[in-house]
Amino acid sequence: MTETSECETGAATELRLPALKIDQGRGRSLFTFAVDGKLVPRIATVSRIRRDQDTELHGYQRPEVLKHVAAIRRYIETDESPLLPNAIVIAFDKRVHFEQASAATDGLGYVQAGTLVIPLIDGPDHGLPGFIVDGQQRCAAIRDANVDQFPISINAFITSETADQRSQFILVNSTKALPKGLIHELLPGASGALPTPLRVRQLPATLLERLNFDATRSPLYQMVQTPTNPSGYIKDNSMLRMLENSLSDGALYRYRNDDGLPRIGEMLTLLYNFWSAVSEVFPDAWNKPSRKSRLMHGAGIISMGYLMDAISHVRDNASEIVSTEEFAVDLKSVAEDCHWTEGEWEFSDGVVRRWNDIQNTPKDIQRVADLLQNRYRLSQLR
Incomplete structure (x- = not known):
């Protein structure tokens, strides 16, 4: 009773x-x-x-x-x-x-x-x-x-x-x-045992949260769409895929520290530096809806993540993180080949696509990523 x-x-x-x-x-x-x-x-x-x-x-x-x-x-x-x-x-x-x-x-x-x-x-x-x-x-x-x-x-x-x-x-x-977006936003503050698929996503979700809500340092402040920030132009899943790719075998991998705590501070410095350089080199394509800028589209975010990894690999220095200025120099070397808001992409396989025909599909992402990295590597040979 x-x-x-x-x-x-x-x-x-x-x-x-x-x-x-x-x-x-x-x-x-x-x-x-x-x-x-x-x-x-x-x-x-x-x-x-x-x-x-x-x-x-x-x-x-x-x-x-x-x-x-x-x-x-x-x-x-x-x-x-x-x-x-x-x-x-x-x-x-x-x-x-x-x-x-x-x-x-x-x-x-x-x-x-x-x-x-x-x-x-x-x-x-x-x-x-x-x-x-x-x-x-x-x-x-x-x-x-x-x-x-x-x-x-x-x-x-x-x-x-x-x-x-x-x-x-x-x-x-x-x-x-x-909703996956709700899970992603909750993961950074969760504790205790989680299923393996969620535990794997906890680190990229933590990085995403800092990128989206660090008003002092992040060039991506409130630009990623989440349940608590529905007005963002970048889909959270696109940013997570970019982060997961880099953590797996890209520029962020060296800071994972699998035997201990990940070096999140260094990861964030690298990310802040790169995306700050992107905002400087592509101001006309920055912070716009994806229908007006494919840079803010899944294909743009993920392919630029691969370029960040490529630049970091070439400029790798065990004692220093690639600076915003260094990233900007290398991004300018591929800028003329980028068509985020107008014009046509000319891919190495002979395919020509209007800027707004680029879709968030594995094939289109790979085409854009390959073009950017090939142009960057060619610029290093000059």
Whole structure:
């Protein structure tokens, strides 16, 4: 039975809910309990993904999908015995605690019965002890449904680390149609064990975040389109592919330091220097929609990444990173062959393409990349 503690005015100050504590090893515990869904808005809120005025990332949840919420609400309000069998997942902070029952659970050392004590908060939802990791649409539907109560199952864990909440959100939603852009933006601040494909993308996602939100140094400041920066002209996946290519076997590879922490500072200096030079050499094609500039298009971003790798290889100096000025000198040697905003590309295989006919396909990317690198190598022979 649900219990509430009350203050002198009679207002409930906490929920005391029968719960099972399930120890899952390495100091992590899961708490399973049931509660009236109408009470969830008093104990947990949704951590909306956003950036503050200093471009720091907060939260991790996408906005409510209103059509989905409405459909669930209609189902809850029917007379056909509605059933929501999947548990809501909530991350609680340290204000929530578990009181073990005096009697041990027979035969199962990893399960303990007891009471989960959750403070009830009246006021702004940012002061609530819980964040909904999975199930925000169901919670919203129950909140709005014209029913007196609707008990639901909850799986919860206790942590005060936002990075832990983000990791659990990514893992819970990794098999669902979660927008890739949202995952990419959350990865830099995630912690703990992640599936290998996501762990591989964490470093390029971290570099992308710095490129996109370093107002002081980055020439690409707020130019990459992400969930928190929808007005950017460059697709985040194009920039990630450029970074992944370079980390794999290009200019950034030498700074990976596979035996220790990656040398992110040096990676960023190289990237800032190169893209600053690009902005100087191609000002008419810089920071425009891809329909007006193929430099900002996937084919342009990825092929220029290959050129960055080629220039860095030629100018490789173990003690110094290629400067903006050095990059600019080499970019000028291929500038006449680039047709980002007008004219025609003349490729070595005899194909001639109008500037805006270049597409974000492997074949077009390879053609542009090969042309740029061949012209650059020829310039080094003169």
